[in-house]
Amino acid sequence: MDFHETILNRRSIRRFTDSPVPEATILKLLEYASAAPSACNRKPWEFYVVTEEKFLSPLRKASRFTNYISPLNIVVCGNTRRSLPLQLSSYWIQDCSAAIENILLGATSLGLGAVWCGLLPQVRPQDRVRKILSLPEHIIPLALIHIGTPSEARPPHEGLDMKRVHFVKEGAPVEEDE
Amino acid sequence: MDFHETILNRRSIRRFTDSPVPEATILKLLEYASAAPSACNRKPWEFYVVTEEKFLSPLRKASRFTNYISPLNIVVCGNTRRSLPLQLSSYWIQDCSAAIENILLGATSLGLGAVWCGLLPQVRPQDRVRKILSLPEHIIPLALIHIGTPSEARPPHEGLDMKRVHFVKEGAPVEEDE
Numbered sequence: 531m532d533f534h535e536t537i538l539n540r541r542s543i544r545r546f547t548d549s550p551v552p553e554a555t556i557l558k559l560l561e562y563a564s565a566a567p568s569a570c571n572r573k574p575w576e577f578y579v580v581t582e583e584k585f586l587s588p589l590r591k592a593s594r595f596t597n598y599i600s601p602l603n604i605v606v607c608g609n610t611r612r613s614l615p616l617q618l619s620s621y622w623i624q625d626c627s628a629a630i631e632n633i634l635l636g637a638t639s640l641g642l643g644a645v646w647c648g649l650l651p652q653v654r655p656q657d658r659v660r661k662i663l664s665l666p667e668h669i670i671p672l673a674l675i676h677i678g679t680p681s682e683a684r685p686p687h688e689g690l691d692m693k694r695v696h697f698v699k700e701g702a703p704v705e706e707d708e
Numbered sequence: 709m710d711f712h713e714t715i716l717n718r719r720s721i722r723r724f725t726d727s728p729v730p731e732a733t734i735l736k737l738l739e740y741a742s743a744a745p746s747a748c749n750r751k752p753w754e755f756y757v758v759t760e761e762k763f764l765s766p767l768r769k770a771s772r773f774t775n776y777i778s779p780l781n782i783v784v785c786g787n788t789r790r791s792l793p794l795q796l797s798s799y800w801i802q803d804c805s806a807a808i809e810n811i812l813l814g815a816t817s818l819g820l821g822a823v824w825c826g827l828l829p830q831v832r833p834q835d836r837v838r839k840i841l842s843l844p845e846h847i848i849p850l851a852l853i854h855i856g857t858p859s860e861a862r863p864p865h866e867g868l869d870m871k872r873v874h875f876v877k878e879g880a881p882v883e884e885d886e
Contacts, residue, residue, distance in 0.1 A: 533817040536711040537740050537810060560873055562715050565865040566809060567824050573872070580876045620829050624851075627805030628812075631744060632715060635813070639711040646745050651798050663876055673802075687743040694751070695738055698758045698841060 531639040538686040540635050543643025544598050546678030550581065551602040555640060559604070559677070562636035568625035574613040575626050578605040578663050585662060592658030593647045593674045600676035605649075605659060606630050610668045623650070626672045633675055643680030648673050709817040716864040718813050721821025722776050724856030728759065729780040733818060737782070737855070740814035746803035752791040753804050756783040756841050763840060770836030771825045771852045778854035783827075783837060784808050788846045801828070804850045811853055821858030826851050 531539075560577050568574060580586055580603040589603055590596050606629060608622035630646055637644040649656045649671045659671040709717075738755050746752060758764055758781040767781055768774050784807060786800035808824055815822040827834045827849045837849040 531711050533709050533711045533714040533813070537743050537814065540743065540745070542745055557868060557873075561865075561868040564868050564872065565715050565718065567718075567720055567812065569826055573869070576872055576874060578874045578876050582876070582878060584878050585876050617829060617831075621826060623801060624805040624808075624826065627802040628809035630802075631806040631809040634745065635711070636715065648747055648799060648802065651795060653795075687739075690735060690739040690742050691751070694742065694754055695735075696754060696756045698756050698760070698763050700760060700762050 536635055536639045538688075540638040541684035541686070542645040543680045543682060543684065544645050544676070545680070545682040546600045546643060546676070547681050548601055549679045551642065551677060555642070556602065556604075558640065559633050559636045562632040563606070563629040566625065566628035566632050568628070569614055569618065569621035572612055572614060572622075572625070574609050574622040575629050576607045576609050576669055578607065580605065588662045589659065589674060592662060593649065593655055595647050598645060598647070598676045600678040602677040604633060604675045604677065605663060605671055606633070606673050606675065607665065608670045608672055610670060623672065630673055630675060633677075637677050641679075642677055643682075644675055644677045646673055646675055714813055714817040716866075718816040719862035719864070720823040721858045721860060721862065722823050722854070723858070723860040724778045724821060724854070725859045726779055727857045729820065729855060733820070734780065734782075736818065737811050737814045740810040741784070741807040744803065744806035744810045746806070747792055747796065747799035750790055750792060750800075750803070752787050752800040753807050754785045754787050754847055756785065758783065766840045767837065767852060770833055770840060771827065772833055773825050776823060776825070776854045778856040780855040782811060782853045782855060783841060784811070784850050784853065785843065786848045786850055788848060801850065808851055808853060811855075815855050819857075820855055821860075822853055822855045824851055824853055
C-alpha cells in the first residue's frame with residue numbers, strides 16, 4: 531500500500547475475524563517495529579508474540595479490554611538492560627512507542643487492523659501481564675497490541691487541527707493558551 | 709512512496725542542503741503527525757514550526773546537537789491540559805512519540821530526511837527550548853526534529869534481530885535473560 535494511504539487509513543480497530551495471522555506476517559510486522567529509531571540506537575525493545583488462547587484470554591482481562599478478541603497479541607516491552615543509563619533511561623518509552631506505531635502502520639499496510647492498549651503507567655495491568663508472560667524484573671510491559679483481520683471499517687483520518695500548529699516567527703503575536 | 713520501502717528507508721539523516729521545505733510539505737507532515745493514535749484520542753500534542761535562523765540557531769545549541777544544520781525544525785510538545793488526568797497523564801509521551809515517528813516516516817516518503825533529537829527527560833535542553841519558544845508551563849517540549857533535503861545517504865534497514873522476539877507458547881522452555 532502507498533505510504534500516504536496507509537498513514538491516513540490507520541485507525542484503531544477493535545473487532546476482528548478469527549482468521550489467524552500467518553507467522554511470516556508477524557515477522558514482517560516485527561521487522562517494521564525494529565526499523566524504528568531509538569535513542570543512541572539502543573533498540574531497547576522486546577516483542578512477546580501471543581497466539582494461544584491460553585495466554586490471550588488472561589491478557590484480555592489483564593489489559594482491561596475484555597471485549598477486544600483478536601487472534602494475535604504483541605506485547606511490546608522495554609528492556610532496561612538495553613536502555614540508556616541514569617537520567618536517560620526512560621527514553622526506552624519513546625523508542626518503544628515509535629516501534630508500536632510502526633507495527634500499527636505495518637498492520638494497516640498489510641490489510642490487517644490493530645489497536646494499541648496501553649499498560650504502563652498503569653500499575654495493575656502491568657503487573658498482571660508480567661505474571662502471565664513470566665517477565666523478569668528488567669523487562670517492562672509498555673503496551674499490548676491486538677492484531678487481526680478487521681471485522682469493522684473506519685473512515686480514514688482527514689485534515690489537521692491548525693490550533694495545534696504554531697509557526698514561530700520573530701515579532702509574531704503571542705497566542706492565547708488553550 | 710510504497711509503505712514497505714518508506715519504513716525501511718527511514719534512517720536518521722543529520723546533513724541537509726539549505727533548500728527550504730515548502731509550507732505545504734510542512735502541513736502534510738503535520739497532518740501525518742495528527743493521524744497518530746493517542747490514549748482516549750486526546751491528541752495532546754502541539755507542533756512548533758521553526759524556519760527562521762534567529763530561532764534555529766539557539767535551538768541547535770539548546771538541543772546539544774550544534775552540528776545538525778537544517779532549514780526546518782519541528783518541536784513536538786505535550787500539552788498537559790489536553791492529556792489524560794492523574795496517573796494516566798504521562799500517556800502524552802507515548803502519544804507524541806507516535807506522532808514524531810509519523811513525521812519521520814512522512815519526511816522519508818516525501819524524499820526528505822529527518823532526525824529525532826530527544827529533549828525530555830533531559831532537564832536543561834528542555835528548559836532552554838522552553839525559553840527560546842516562550843512556552844507556557846503546561847506545554848512540555850518532548851523532542852526537536854530536524855528536517856530537510858538530505859545531503860547524505862544511508863542504507864535501508866535490513867532484517868530482524870530474532871533475540872528480541874519471544875513466541876509465548878505453553879510448555880516452551882524459559883529463555884535465558886539478556
